Amino acid sequence: MSAPARVPDRLDRVLDVATDLLVRWGYQRVTIEDVARHAGIGKGTVYLHFRTKDALFLTVLLRAHHGVVSRLVERIRADPAEALPSRMLRSLYLELAGDPVVRPLYLGDSAVLGRLAHESADTLGELAQRREEAGRAWFGLLRDAGLLRTDLDVSEQLYLLGAVTSGFYFVDSLPVPTAPGDPAGRAAVLEHALAASLEVPGAPAPGAATAEAVADLFASLIEHIDDEWQRRVRRSGRAAERRSAR
Template identity: 55%
Template sequence: MADPDFASPRMERVLDTAADLLVRWGYQRVTIDDVARHAGIGKGTVYLHFHNKEALFLTVLLRAQHQVVASTAERMAADPEQLLPSRLVSSLYRVLSEDPLARALYLGDAEVLGRLAHEAADTLGALVGRRQEVLTEHLRLLHAAGCLRSDLRPEALLYMLSAIGAGFFFVGGMPGGTPDLDVETRTDLLERAIAATIEVPDPPAVELERLAPVVAELYRSLIEDIDHEVRRRVR
């Protein structure tokens, strides 16, 4: 969490514990009592921060989304090639392969999220819309800079990017996937597929360097929206 007003060690412990139990047991089975017991605190302490179970676990999901988006912005600021859609999606694929909570969030895992997926629809749905707006503007900037195919509009490129990504994320499942292909191999194949489909052969490095701070700031603006939703749910 980025804001010190709600990033106390005690709250982090509560959120870490809730995240672990959510992945291991699923939303339907976990109770506030379970979270408090495993975090080594009283149930009343959890209620000092959260009105109810839904608010607690929505905050867990929002924190996971914050972390994914923040790491994306940091990678872009440090390495302009991370602006390329092939690098963006392959990096996300690797993150989801390693982080079961982020994977459940981004893939809408009903076994883990259960009823929470429906309870979170309004909140996370709005953020998904914002994420699509940011990605669309990201692609528009790359398109105008000559980094993507010129024969298709940015909206068509976004459709192709989403279709390829969905295929890799869902076909064969994660994290196991196709038995004879490990995560690194599948990540490399995903990157190659996107690069060959929507990017130009040699994206101009000077344009990527110029756009890196601009696009990174787009993703940071999304972090602000995520944190605003957290503040609505934390006492």
């Protein structure tokens, strides 16, 4: 899982273990003691980094978001076509379909997160607002480049995109004309739907300058995510890590 390079090894291991236990056991069952035992450290060491269980697992959620958005930015910078809604969401679908750990965390699965799903709503509220602002700027860049249709305004287009991503986009139980367990087939259907409803037919791929501007928009989200999760890591824990590394 992608994570900021400045995270100390021991803290990274605590977050890895906490992520695994959260997905396997659910928030209600897992405890700080469980995380410490599976990480091979004392629970006091976990508390050096995090004051509460909520702080630990909110950091787990923020790290999951960091990884998803970082890889999205990398894909855009490697291939400008990934800046288009249809391509971006196709790639995101395939990534989450192939990652049973990150998927429930990124999507806010209440069966896994339990009470944390409600607690995180306030914590991640500003992130959601920033994502919406980035989305508006993203669509504005593509419209200015002649790559998005203009028969709907930006708000309506973002609503359409949100309906796909938060609704039937991730509902595996819906019947689709692809083989069972075929995420690539499902991704292709969804890519086609978004391209037909949002994008200008026959338009070229975004130019390098447009793609880089889109990548920069999403990269700014990564900075905010990192600021949020670093605020939840206790300074005493970071200081202890630095001393032990000497």
